[in-house]
Amino acid sequence: MTDEFETPDGYRILHVEDLAPQIAAIADLRKRLGGAPEAWTAAEISDGNMNAVYRLTGPSGSLIVKQALPYIRVIGEGWPFPVSRIHFEAAAMARQAELAPAHVPALLHRDDGLGLLVMEDLRGHAVVRQALVAGTHFPRLAAHMGEFLARTLFFTSDFHLATPQTSAIEAAFSGNAHLCRTSEDVIFTGPYGEAPYNRVTRGNEAVAAALRGDRDLKRAACEMKLVYRTRSQALLHGDLHTGSVMATATETRVIDAEWAFFGPMGFDIGALVGNLLLSAISQPGHDGARCDRAALSDRLLQTASDVWTHFAECFAALAARAGGELLAPAIYDETSRRAIVADHLRSVFEDMLGFAGAKMIRRIIGISHVEDFELIGDVAVRAERERHALRVARRLLLERRDIAAMDAVRDLVRAEAAGDAGPGR
Amino acid sequence: MTDEFETPDGYRILHVEDLAPQIAAIADLRKRLGGAPEAWTAAEISDGNMNAVYRLTGPSGSLIVKQALPYIRVIGEGWPFPVSRIHFEAAAMARQAELAPAHVPALLHRDDGLGLLVMEDLRGHAVVRQALVAGTHFPRLAAHMGEFLARTLFFTSDFHLATPQTSAIEAAFSGNAHLCRTSEDVIFTGPYGEAPYNRVTRGNEAVAAALRGDRDLKRAACEMKLVYRTRSQALLHGDLHTGSVMATATETRVIDAEWAFFGPMGFDIGALVGNLLLSAISQPGHDGARCDRAALSDRLLQTASDVWTHFAECFAALAARAGGELLAPAIYDETSRRAIVADHLRSVFEDMLGFAGAKMIRRIIGISHVEDFELIGDVAVRAERERHALRVARRLLLERRDIAAMDAVRDLVRAEAAGDAGPGR
Structure with a gap:
C-alpha cells in the first residue's frame, strides 16, 4: 500500500503568479482566455476549508483553477490530507455531468500530478x-436539487445497474477512504467528545456538555456512523451542504465533490436538508431590515421539504421505468414494484433525517462552524439560535423512525422554537 | 475491463492423469506425498456443483486438488463461469486461516493461472x-461455527478495522461480483419466476405456483436481495450452507469460499441456520431404523439455535474489548457500547432470519436442490417435508422483524409441522 499522504511526483504548491504560465501551456484553455498570458489576471478566491481556488481572467473569458493542497487549507500543515482527492472529485464530476449535466460546472482540464x-x-x-444569509431566495433550488439527487443516486445504484457495475464504481472510489474516515470523525465522533478544534459558542457550554453526556443521542449518532460506513447504495457527492451548491434564480450547480464515495443515499439528501434547516433556524438572528426573516425562514422550511419531495417523486418515476435486475419485471407486477420502491424510500427517509440531525449538531459543537450562525453578530442571539437547531437535530436523530413525513419535520422545527430554557440548559 | 469469462493464459482443464505430473513439479507437495509420482494414485471426488476436485495419494500422505472449470461443472459449458473465482477463494481462505485457524483446511499451494x-x-x-442425512450428530458444530462466524465477521468489520482497511478488503473482493450476481439470481429472483432449471418436487406444483404469486413474500425476498447487495458489513464466506462444512465429532472445517464478498453478516449466519432448519425438518422423512429421527430433528433445531447464540455471545465479547474507532472508548461508556452492539446484533438477527428463509425456499423450488430432501425416496413424503420447510421459510421472511429470539424460531418450526393442507394447498 502506498502512503496515502505522499504527494505525486512533480507535485508543487502553485502560487497565484504560477497560474498564467501553467494554464497557458494548455492550448484549449489558452484559447478560452484569449490574448497573451501576460495580460491575464489571477486572483485567489479560496472559500471552502480544504483547497486553494483561483479565478483566472483573460480578454475572452475566465475560468476557475482548484488545487488540492497536501493539508487542510484552513488548518495548515499540521493536518495532512491526501492530494489524491482531486482524482476522486474529477471522477465524481464526470459521472454527475453524464447524469445531471445542467447541475454541475463543466470540467475543462485535470492534472492529478x-x-x-x-x-x-x-x-x-x-x-x-x-x-x-444575505436573504436571497432561490425559487428553483429544491426542484433542481431533488432532480440532481434522484438522478445521481438512482443511476449509480442497484435499482439501475447490475452488480458487477455497482461493484466496479464502489471499488473505483474505495481509495478515497481517508476522506470518509475524516467525515466519520468530524461528523459522528468528534462532536461527542473532547476532539481538538471542537468549538462552542459562548453561553452554550453547558448545552454542549449535556449533549456529550446524552447516551441516547450518542447511541443514535453511532448508529448513523455505522450506516454511513456500511450502507453501500449509490455514488454520493459526499459533502452536499449549502456551501457546495452555487445558484442563480434559474440555475443550480453542485461543486466540491472531493468527498465522493459509494454510500447511503440518505447522506447526500440529509446533508442538504440539514443545512437548509440550519439556515431556516438561523434566519431570525440576521438583520431584519434587509428582508422579512420570518417569511424567509418559512420558505426555507418549505425548500427543505420540497428537496425531499422532488427527490422521492423523481426517484420513484425513474424506478417505475427501471428494467434492471433488481425489480425484474418478469417477477414483480406494478403494485409490487411500487411497494418495493416505497419501502426503499422510507428507509432512505429515516437515514436522511438521522444524517440531517448529525450534520446540524456537528456544525454547532464540532470543528467546522457555518456562516448561518457565525455571521449573527450578537453572541447571545447566535447561541439561542444554535440551541434551537440543537433541539431539532437531537429529535431528528432520536425520532427518525417515527417521523412520518416532511410536514412533521416542519412542525417539529416550529414546536422547538418555543423550547429554549436559556444558556444554562 | 477484461472479459470476466476469459480463462487465464495457459489455463487448461486438467484430467485425472495430469495431476501427478502437475503436483510432482512442486517440491513441497512432492515431499508431502512421498515416493515416486508414478506410484501416486489420483481419484476424482467432485461433490459440489461448481468445480473438479481430486484426491492425490502417495506413500507418505494425501492432498486435495481443486480446479475451477470455466463453466458450472454440473451444468456444463452452457453456463460459463469465471475461473478467477479461485483467486477470491484463496484470498478468503488466507484471511479465515488468520482469524479462525482451527476451522479451515490448510492451503498448501495455489495456481491462479x-x-x-x-x-x-x-x-x-x-x-x-x-x-x-445419515443420522450423524456433531456435538461441537454449533460452538465451532458460532466462533468461526463471530471471528471472521468481527475482525473484518468496522467494529475492529478502520475505514481505509475495510474499504481495501471490499475493493479486493469487488472483482468477484459475477458470483454475487449469480447468487442474487438463484436465491432471490429465479425461484420466484420461470427461471430455467427451476425444479419442483411432484405434488408441490400448486404450492410453488402459490409462492410465485405471493406478493408479500416476493416483496420480502426483494428486500433481502437489496440487503444482500447494499449492506457492506464484513468479509463473508458467501455460501456457508451445510455442504460447505466438514466435521468430525471434535473438529469442524469450512471449505469452498469461492463466493466470498464483502456483505451483510446475516447472510453467512442465515445460510447455515437455514440449512440446519432444512435438515431438521427433513429428518422425519428419512429411514427411522438407523436412528431416532425425532430426537435428531430436535437436536438440529437446538444446533441452529446454538449457532446464533454462540455467534452473538462471541461477537459481543470481541466487541466489548474492541479499541477501534467505531466504539471509541473516549466517547461511549460500557453501557453505551453494549447498547450499540446489541442494536447491531438485533439487526443482524433480522437479516439472518430473512436470509435463512430465502435460502430454504430456493433449495426447494429453485435450481439447486439438497440431499436433505432429495434422498427421501418416497416422493409424497419428500413433498410433504418440503411443504413444511416452505411454510417455515415464508414466515421467517415475513415475520423477521417480529421474531424475538431463536426460541421463537423453534416454536414456529413445531407449529408449522401441523399445518399441512396437502399437495393442493
Missing part, C-alpha cells in the same frame, strides 16, 4: 449558504 | 449435510 482541476467559471452564481 | 488450489486432505471429516 499537480492535484489540479480547471473548470467553468460560474459567473453570476452565488454560494447558496452565504446568499441565504 | 490453472484455477488450482491444493489443500490439506480432511481425512475422517464428513460433509455435514450428507452426514446429517
Whole structure:
C-alpha cells in the first residue's frame, strides 16, 4: 500500500503568479482566455476549508483553477490530507455531468500530478449558504436539487445497474477512504467528545456538555456512523451542504465533490436538508431590515421539504421505468414494484433525517462552524439560535423512525422554537 | 475491463492423469506425498456443483486438488463461469486461516493461472449435510461455527478495522461480483419466476405456483436481495450452507469460499441456520431404523439455535474489548457500547432470519436442490417435508422483524409441522 499522504511526483504548491504560465501551456484553455498570458489576471478566491481556488481572467473569458493542497487549507500543515482527492472529485464530476449535466460546472482540464482541476467559471452564481444569509431566495433550488439527487443516486445504484457495475464504481472510489474516515470523525465522533478544534459558542457550554453526556443521542449518532460506513447504495457527492451548491434564480450547480464515495443515499439528501434547516433556524438572528426573516425562514422550511419531495417523486418515476435486475419485471407486477420502491424510500427517509440531525449538531459543537450562525453578530442571539437547531437535530436523530413525513419535520422545527430554557440548559 | 469469462493464459482443464505430473513439479507437495509420482494414485471426488476436485495419494500422505472449470461443472459449458473465482477463494481462505485457524483446511499451494488450489486432505471429516442425512450428530458444530462466524465477521468489520482497511478488503473482493450476481439470481429472483432449471418436487406444483404469486413474500425476498447487495458489513464466506462444512465429532472445517464478498453478516449466519432448519425438518422423512429421527430433528433445531447464540455471545465479547474507532472508548461508556452492539446484533438477527428463509425456499423450488430432501425416496413424503420447510421459510421472511429470539424460531418450526393442507394447498 502506498502512503496515502505522499504527494505525486512533480507535485508543487502553485502560487497565484504560477497560474498564467501553467494554464497557458494548455492550448484549449489558452484559447478560452484569449490574448497573451501576460495580460491575464489571477486572483485567489479560496472559500471552502480544504483547497486553494483561483479565478483566472483573460480578454475572452475566465475560468476557475482548484488545487488540492497536501493539508487542510484552513488548518495548515499540521493536518495532512491526501492530494489524491482531486482524482476522486474529477471522477465524481464526470459521472454527475453524464447524469445531471445542467447541475454541475463543466470540467475543462485535470492534472492529478499537480492535484489540479480547471473548470467553468460560474459567473453570476452565488454560494447558496452565504446568499441565504444575505436573504436571497432561490425559487428553483429544491426542484433542481431533488432532480440532481434522484438522478445521481438512482443511476449509480442497484435499482439501475447490475452488480458487477455497482461493484466496479464502489471499488473505483474505495481509495478515497481517508476522506470518509475524516467525515466519520468530524461528523459522528468528534462532536461527542473532547476532539481538538471542537468549538462552542459562548453561553452554550453547558448545552454542549449535556449533549456529550446524552447516551441516547450518542447511541443514535453511532448508529448513523455505522450506516454511513456500511450502507453501500449509490455514488454520493459526499459533502452536499449549502456551501457546495452555487445558484442563480434559474440555475443550480453542485461543486466540491472531493468527498465522493459509494454510500447511503440518505447522506447526500440529509446533508442538504440539514443545512437548509440550519439556515431556516438561523434566519431570525440576521438583520431584519434587509428582508422579512420570518417569511424567509418559512420558505426555507418549505425548500427543505420540497428537496425531499422532488427527490422521492423523481426517484420513484425513474424506478417505475427501471428494467434492471433488481425489480425484474418478469417477477414483480406494478403494485409490487411500487411497494418495493416505497419501502426503499422510507428507509432512505429515516437515514436522511438521522444524517440531517448529525450534520446540524456537528456544525454547532464540532470543528467546522457555518456562516448561518457565525455571521449573527450578537453572541447571545447566535447561541439561542444554535440551541434551537440543537433541539431539532437531537429529535431528528432520536425520532427518525417515527417521523412520518416532511410536514412533521416542519412542525417539529416550529414546536422547538418555543423550547429554549436559556444558556444554562 | 477484461472479459470476466476469459480463462487465464495457459489455463487448461486438467484430467485425472495430469495431476501427478502437475503436483510432482512442486517440491513441497512432492515431499508431502512421498515416493515416486508414478506410484501416486489420483481419484476424482467432485461433490459440489461448481468445480473438479481430486484426491492425490502417495506413500507418505494425501492432498486435495481443486480446479475451477470455466463453466458450472454440473451444468456444463452452457453456463460459463469465471475461473478467477479461485483467486477470491484463496484470498478468503488466507484471511479465515488468520482469524479462525482451527476451522479451515490448510492451503498448501495455489495456481491462479490453472484455477488450482491444493489443500490439506480432511481425512475422517464428513460433509455435514450428507452426514446429517445419515443420522450423524456433531456435538461441537454449533460452538465451532458460532466462533468461526463471530471471528471472521468481527475482525473484518468496522467494529475492529478502520475505514481505509475495510474499504481495501471490499475493493479486493469487488472483482468477484459475477458470483454475487449469480447468487442474487438463484436465491432471490429465479425461484420466484420461470427461471430455467427451476425444479419442483411432484405434488408441490400448486404450492410453488402459490409462492410465485405471493406478493408479500416476493416483496420480502426483494428486500433481502437489496440487503444482500447494499449492506457492506464484513468479509463473508458467501455460501456457508451445510455442504460447505466438514466435521468430525471434535473438529469442524469450512471449505469452498469461492463466493466470498464483502456483505451483510446475516447472510453467512442465515445460510447455515437455514440449512440446519432444512435438515431438521427433513429428518422425519428419512429411514427411522438407523436412528431416532425425532430426537435428531430436535437436536438440529437446538444446533441452529446454538449457532446464533454462540455467534452473538462471541461477537459481543470481541466487541466489548474492541479499541477501534467505531466504539471509541473516549466517547461511549460500557453501557453505551453494549447498547450499540446489541442494536447491531438485533439487526443482524433480522437479516439472518430473512436470509435463512430465502435460502430454504430456493433449495426447494429453485435450481439447486439438497440431499436433505432429495434422498427421501418416497416422493409424497419428500413433498410433504418440503411443504413444511416452505411454510417455515415464508414466515421467517415475513415475520423477521417480529421474531424475538431463536426460541421463537423453534416454536414456529413445531407449529408449522401441523399445518399441512396437502399437495393442493
